Amino acid sequence: MKIAIPINGGRIAPRLPLAKEVIIVEVQGKREVEREKVDISLLHSLEIPDFLASQGVTKVIAGGVTWHLQEMLRIHNINVIWGIMGAVDEVLDFYLKKGLQDGMGPCPPMRRRRRFRGIHGY
Amino acid sequence: MEGEKNSLNIILDSIADGVFTVDKEWRITSFNRSAERITGFSRSEAIGQYCYEIFRTNVCLEQCALRETMETKQNIINKELNILDKYNQEIPVSISTAVLRDKRGKIIGGVETFRDLSLIKELDKEIHEKYSFQDIISKHPSIISIFRILPDIARSEATVLIQGKSGTGKELFAQAIHNLSPRRERPLVKVNCGALPETLLESELFGYRKGAFTDAKRDKPGRFQLAEGGTIFLDEIGDIPPGIQAKLLRVLEGKEFEPLGGTTTLKADVRIVTATNKDLSKLVKQNQFRDDLFYRLNVVKVELPSLSKRRTDIPLLIEHFIVKFNKKMGKEIKGVSEEVMNILMNYAYPGNIRELENIIEHAFILCKGTHILKGHLPRYLHELETAGPEKKSIQKLEEEHIIHTLHTCGGNLAKAAEELGIHRTTLWRKLKRIGVS
Numbered sequence: 001m002k003i004a005i006p007i008n009g010g011r012i013a014p015r016l017p018l019a020k021e022v023i024i025v026e027v028q029g030k031r032e033v034e035r036e037k038v039d040i041s042l043l044h045s046l047e048i049p050d051f052l053a054s055q056g057v058t059k060v061i062a063g064g065v066t067w068h069l070q071e072m073l074r075i076h077n078i079n080v081i082w083g084i085m086g087a088v089d090e091v092l093d094f095y096l097k098k099g100l101q102d103g104m105g106p107c108p109p110m111r112r113r114r115r116f117r118g119i120h121g122y
Numbered sequence: 123m124e125g126e127k128n129s130l131n132i133i134l135d136s137i138a139d140g141v142f143t144v145d146k147e148w149r150i151t152s153f154n155r156s157a158e159r160i161t162g163f164s165r166s167e168a169i170g171q172y173c174y175e176i177f178r179t180n181v182c183l184e185q186c187a188l189r190e191t192m193e194t195k196q197n198i199i200n201k202e203l204n205i206l207d208k209y210n211q212e213i214p215v216s217i218s219t220a221v222l223r224d225k226r227g228k229i230i231g232g233v234e235t236f237r238d239l240s241l242i243k244e245l246d247k248e249i250h251e252k253y254s255f256q257d258i259i260s261k262h263p264s265i266i267s268i269f270r271i272l273p274d275i276a277r278s279e280a281t282v283l284i285q286g287k288s289g290t291g292k293e294l295f296a297q298a299i300h301n302l303s304p305r306r307e308r309p310l311v312k313v314n315c316g317a318l319p320e321t322l323l324e325s326e327l328f329g330y331r332k333g334a335f336t337d338a339k340r341d342k343p344g345r346f347q348l349a350e351g352g353t354i355f356l357d358e359i360g361d362i363p364p365g366i367q368a369k370l371l372r373v374l375e376g377k378e379f380e381p382l383g384g385t386t387t388l389k390a391d392v393r394i395v396t397a398t399n400k401d402l403s404k405l406v407k408q409n410q411f412r413d414d415l416f417y418r419l420n421v422v423k424v425e426l427p428s429l430s431k432r433r434t435d436i437p438l439l440i441e442h443f444i445v446k447f448n449k450k451m452g453k454e455i456k457g458v459s460e461e462v463m464n465i466l467m468n469y470a471y472p473g474n475i476r477e478l479e480n481i482i483e484h485a486f487i488l489c490k491g492t493h494i495l496k497g498h499l500p501r502y503l504h505e506l507e508t509a510g511p512e513k514k515s516i517q518k519l520e521e522e523h524i525i526h527t528l529h530t531c532g533g534n535l536a537k538a539a540e541e542l543g544i545h546r547t548t549l550w551r552k553l554k555r556i557g558v559s
Contacts, residue, residue: 014178015206064178064206082210085175103208105167 001027003095004057004078006040006048010087015064017045023088024055030096045069049076061091061100140215140238143222144173144188145231160215160238162208177234178206179217188232191219195229202239202454214239253543256298258291259442261543262432268295268424275422276302281374283359283419284397286426289474292397295424296355299395308352311345315366316358324366330382338383346379346390353393359419360400360411367412374418394419429471429478434523436467437516439475443482444494451486458485458494465496465503467516521556524549528558 003026005012006019013019020041026034043051049069052060053076060073065082073080083103084091091107094100100107131152134141140157142150153168153176161168163176174182180203181187187198198219204212215236222231253261255269275282276299284292293312300310318326329344345354356362362370373379374394378387396419405411429436440463444455458466462485471477485498496504524542531537539546 008183011172011175014174014182015180017180018183063175064210066206066212067210070210083208085171106171 001059002055002057003027003059003061003092004052004055005061005088005092006063007088010089012061012063012084012086012088012091014085016048016060016062016069022052024052024057025092027096032092032096046072049073049078052076052078061095138237140236141233142168142173142177143231143233146192146229148172148174148188150176151231157236160207160213160236161205173234177236179203179215180205187217188219188234191221192229192232195221197221205236214243253438254442256294256301258294258298259438260432260435261438262427262435263541263543264427265432265435266543268426272298273302275299275424277304278422279393280421281393281419282395282422282424283402284395284424284426285402286397286399287428287474288399289471289476290426290428291475292399292426293355293357295426296353296357296395296397300353300355300393303353303393305352305393309349310353310355311349312355312357313345314357316361320363320365323362324369325382327366328369328379328381329384331384333383335383341381344379344381346373346392347388349392351391353395356394356396358398359396360398360402360405364412367415371412371415371418374415429474433467433519436478437463439478440466440482443479447483447486453486453489454492455486455489455494456492459496461496462494462499463516465499467519469503520552524552524556525558528553 002024005023005025006016007013007021007023008019020039022038022040024036024038025032038055040048040051046069049072052073057078060078060080061084062080062082063085065073065080070080070082081095081100081102083105084100084107085105086094086107091100094107131154134152134154135156137154138156140160141152141154142157143152145151150168150171150173153163153165155165157168157177158164161177168176173188174186179186187201187203190196191198198217200216200218202214202216204214207213216239217234217236219232219234221229222233224230253259255272258265258269260266260269272295282296282299284295286292296312297310300306313323313326315323325342325344327344327346329342329347330338332338332340356370369379373390373392377390379390380387402411402416402420406413406416429439440458444457447453448455466478466481473480481500481503482494484500485494488498489495524538527541528535528538531541535549536546539549542549544552
């Protein structure tokens, strides 16, 4: 399976059309076997689904993706996991180990901060 | 110190605009309640994250307003863009940015405030849809009444004659008729009959066979053949010479024609829409236009008023052209100054809507700010403003239009409101302002 991760710098691009590059990762089972960085800065956002499909991509892990663009990706048989934030390696690692969900936000998820309430509690 | 911070948070949470602050690393340090409501992200989700991963605008990273402010130390006010909320909905917002300094004046970060424009954009869209039809913009009763009958005209197979001065939008109406007709999947072929000499026009319309004349090296299909199954739009029909008038009459009567130099008759399954800026009935009286052809063409007549007769459309058209040229030229012009509006409302427009479009395009080239000013207009309009004998304010024009409409409706408020395309209470409020009881 080939997964595409639209990026900006080392992090997932906040919106798919803002990505300058996309990392295409080939995964077998829970193992990454190949990785390629592709420049998509000259593509119009509506050309991205067609382009990714042509590269054999069947899954996209992204930040924000409009419903319209999600629909276009689905038409090209590309499944989208949206609403993910974080550094590419951490996100990919988390995905392979535990999986990701739509709208998950920061990845790995932030630990809930316990509010310090003093040594005597309330 | 803690008390001050709490008070600040209470103030921020009580305002309707979204507000967030960032440190110098672009990490969000505060996020008010309206920011939560507009973006869908909770404060706990937002704080500590990069601003561009929460407040996801269409210009993030490359043309970030906050970055620009931090670099130039200049505030940005009311820049319109869109954000993607947590659930991937695009929300139009207006943003303003400023730098944050500590007590010693050292920059410690930035603040961005943003206002949800969804409702305003929705209302804009509603107004636009209400007053637009197939790319034609108007709220004038005479055009609205054409909008109402245009689908029926389009569905019929009748020949249509569109009459109107140059620049009144005849071609747009022809396009609308074609788009709404059952022939819309087939071509719409446009011919400007006034632009071609007689021999060329004949070969253009009906085509020619190889050897028809010296340069006819091979068969060439005419516009009627190219429009097969669709519509042919013959603009400036009043300019066609008598010889072609006869041939056109034959197409209208028998749906057939012969190409130049041809011996076989071709069938023409083509709907004919014509337009002219001349009074064809006058040309008939002067024996310059065949009466039988005139009656054939004049089955359905659509008369387009000149722009000077539909002045209430001028602000709407200005807005339409501003949107159009903003997109075309990548500018962010928001409108025209009051002075410019007065000039444009009082000008006679011999070139009609096309002239207004050219004026706005001219102003766009010169305008570097957010509003078109007098200096951006073509020079001939500068003189008009000072010398114009019939200079009237928009308000005055509106008052006159309301009173006129009320008069034609026999004083019936409901009818007048409908005619004006405004709510009855709005008309009431306007009449109250004018002083008409």
